[in-house]
Amino acid sequence: MATTKLPSSADALLGAAADAAKPPAGMETVTMPYGVPGYTLHDVQRQVPTTEPPVLPVNADLEYIGKSPKRWDAHAKVSGSGRYTADIQLPGMLYAKFVSSNVPHAKVVSIDTSAAEKVPGVKGVFVIENLLGGARLLNPSLEVSKYPIVRYAGQPIAAVAATQPHIAEEAALLVKVQYDAKPFVVDMEMARQSDAPPVFPGPANQGGSAGGGGGARNVPQTGNIHGPAVHKRGDVEQGFKDADFIVESKYTTQVQVHNALETHGVVADWKPDLLTVWASTQGTASVREELASFFKLPKSQVRVITEFMGGGFGAKFGPGNPGVVAAALSKQTGAPVRLMLDRKEEQLSVGNRPSSDQTLKIGAKKDGTLTAIQLISFGTAGCGTGAGCAGPATNLYQSASLHTEENDVFINAGPAAAFRAPGHPQGAFALEQTIDELAEKLNMQPLEFRDKIDTNPVRRVERQIVRESALWKSRNPVPNADRGPIKRGVGLSQSVWYRHIVMDSAAEVRVHRDGSVEVLSAVQDIGTGIKTVMAQILAEQFGVPPQQVSVKIGDTNYPVGPNSGGSVTTASLTPAVRDAAWQAAQKFLVSVAPALGTTPDDLVLTKGEVHSKSGHMQPISFRRAAAKMDTSEVSAQARRIPDYDPKHYDTYGGVDVAEIEVDTEMGIIHVKQFFAVHDCGRPMNPSQVINQINGGLIQGTSFALYENRLIDPTYGLMVNANLDLYKIAGARDIPKLHVQLVESYIAQSSTDASGIGEAAGIISAAAAIGNAFYNATGVRIRSTPMTPSVVLETLSKAPQRSNA
């Protein structure tokens, strides 16, 4: 290090730094585990508030955290006793049905609801004047219209509420909507042409949702092209000049629809002093917030309940049109209203993963050093924005220079929504295949090349595990080695995701005199199993089995919880839960100390027993001690405090290996297995983490091979808005999944948990299959879904190799 004379002010700073070893008031220095056990584990020091609970050791030394007790609500789920939104039955409840447009682009001239209103059993009809979702014109006066302009087929226009679902359905058909049809475009290539019908008559922007998504705002807009959003690091032109090898190619991916098993839906009950909404949502907080603001109600008069939900994948934030319309109909009719979407509405109107058309160019020196990465992408988020996919190209590898341009292309289709790792499966599909292609030019192996250009220490460990795996060792490094029509291939892809923390994450823990403990938070369980993890934390603190902990979540009557998007839930909420549990335990000791004839600071609660440090008494069980509380209940509420060392930023990721067989005569790809090595900080419940990765790999395989939203270009209607022709991987399509978790301590919070939902395989599956396809056939496959049509076309363009 150069020794430069420092100015006096800097001297002062240095002095301060020297003092930093001594923590400021209210803080203490603790020693925490950091790194991967068996590889890089070591101690680090962190300064933390003195109110924080003691540092948790690594999982191996814990009783409940880091173990895999069965899902806390498993019985409720499999027995059907868990109540989902559609299970809610309220006295006098009405059933609502949307009236949706069946044209892709039009001005609504008039809406005649009179016939629908006359149907016996119909109690209310609501016409939408303020539509949610999609981009909005910066200058609304460019379009003067009483009703929202129809920008996609399936856009909700009105809704009918009736005493029976079939009456509502029938009446909805009687609402007469008169359209003034406008020219439309549903194909992205066509929409990019300068003479394409404009989806918006002027610049339009869309905000993101709580789960990310949404695109760049206030970027240039030409015709239907909204963008580019440009990001630069260094000088790519110079970078390409410095390169010894350059690979440039084009990749395309399709639109994927979330299609959670449970569709979007709400039951809204508007009472004069309280609006109660049961919602299938991944954000009780976001639903409450947006309903309060939409209806100008104080938040204290909006209650949102989500006891169980059947998946969201990013598309279920806020009330959306179903929530707003159901609440409005409930207000109008004075009765509770249920509005659950059917599968067609679900496919058309509540979000999707944008397509991509990416031109990726990467340059490297002979030794593998990356000199330049350039990505120009177009993608369509329908009449919304958010098709950017530069995340992997920006964040996975070290490159001397980077240039990305992301463009959204408007088409007349339903707006996209955040979808499990927005942009990343698309981006990784192009990036990871290009990296493999470059490795081949450099005469390096895929893992060796990545060791050179990827500095992330955890992925380095993961690559080592892959390198030593039987599957990777079985890979023939020579592509197209099999002689018969069925060719085996093995390929890998890496993934990256980011540490997002939501500070609005709080929990309350109560200890009762009967020895029962409960934890409360408004957080919802999107399906990842946060209830189980909360129970484990209390179990660890109080020494009771997790099944005996009461977990009450999914209700805004409890302390605020994070919206589950961006893989934030476990990382954000669990420290608050542990802090609350710890503080409640301290209060508990205060409460029992008099009856135990000692002072609170003489007592410790550990492994389900209260001990006296001075030996004043024999240890007694937590339950027996609780009986001596001087009040019937003690409780503590805690909220998330910032990460212990926010300047130290870790990403999460994994290395996934696919083994496939390509039937080169039929064009059918059969994915035989995945070996997936992933990290997510401290795995709080390893089997639930593996669950997420299994799900991500399945959804990623389904994206890679099957799923595709198909819109007829001539009429602008989706032709496969169902689940038999919108194809999702079924039982026999799902490969064998073998997941290996890497514990990766990062010393950031009282639980040191991180997120997994998005890093979990969805990012890398298609790319790994693509690389395996090349390994099998010697041909690059550059577009998804890799149907027989695409595979046969790809193989037919390959230079013929003698196969005899």
Next chain:
Amino acid sequence: MNPFVFADCTTESGALAQLSQNAKDGIVVKAGGVDLLDRMKEGLESPTKLVNIRNISSLRGIRETPEGLHIGPLTTLAEISEHPLIQSQYTIFSDACGNAATPHIRNMATLGGNLLQENRCWYFRSKDYQCLRKGKEICFAFGGLNQYHSIMDYGSCPAVAPSSAAVGLLGLNATVELTSAKRGKRVVGIKELYVLPEANPTKFNVVEPDELLTAVMIPKPAAGTRSAYQKYGEKQSFDWAIADAGVVLEMDGNTCRRAVVTMGAASPVVRRSPQAEAALAGKPITEETARAAGKASMEGAQPLSMNAYKVQMFPVAIYRTVLLAAGQMGRDPRAAG
């Protein structure tokens, strides 16, 4: 959905009486309901009365007769696929039923309903498209999205024949019995059961509104017969065929005396391929003759704008199924079902 009467019948005569009461449109037979309910939910069908035949026990079951097999139309696809005699002597048929749709659909779907299900063209299946098959002028598939549509013999409508069971039955030269209260019984062959779009675009089969399909008869295969069926889809589970093939070989030692090759998802009605059959007849079954049969099957194929890939798949499906029938190749682990 309009209100409708649900007439639950337990006897064949009761059901026939229901059907003959009023010949007007609006009385519809429901067997397993897998196909019908989908169409009702989409609003394509608004019956005034549903005649439920599902509980007519006399129309369910598999019987061996001197001539061959007599199968009640309410026998489920699952029952057929698990029947030992069908598995051993009518393999093409058990394979076809056993690989249709999914296990849970096969438990619900009846043979009669499977044969009489309507086509799965996405334009036909959407109430938003008023197509030729609904009595209007236009077929939307020719100029639209047609990746799953026909590649041959399609005339005015390229929707594909949906029934796997029919691919098996055509190979075995089966017939069906149709019964009406007024006109009694008639017997038609599997091929004659279906109506080509040119002949009448709005009619998929020759069954009249007052008729029930009351039996399926399969003649006993000649000595030395071996058969097989395989289906290929984009997915292996829960998917439709994009190429499926049935093969029946009458063998004399190593020589194929006579071959029947049937194809499902190639055309609007299930078809035989005389060219493929000719390529096998009188020859030993080898990889070479099997491939030649596959190749010959595509003579006259005219793929649409998006489905040329099916012209590559059918020959392979046929060649592999010929070898499977001949016992020279195992069941393809990547086939669907």
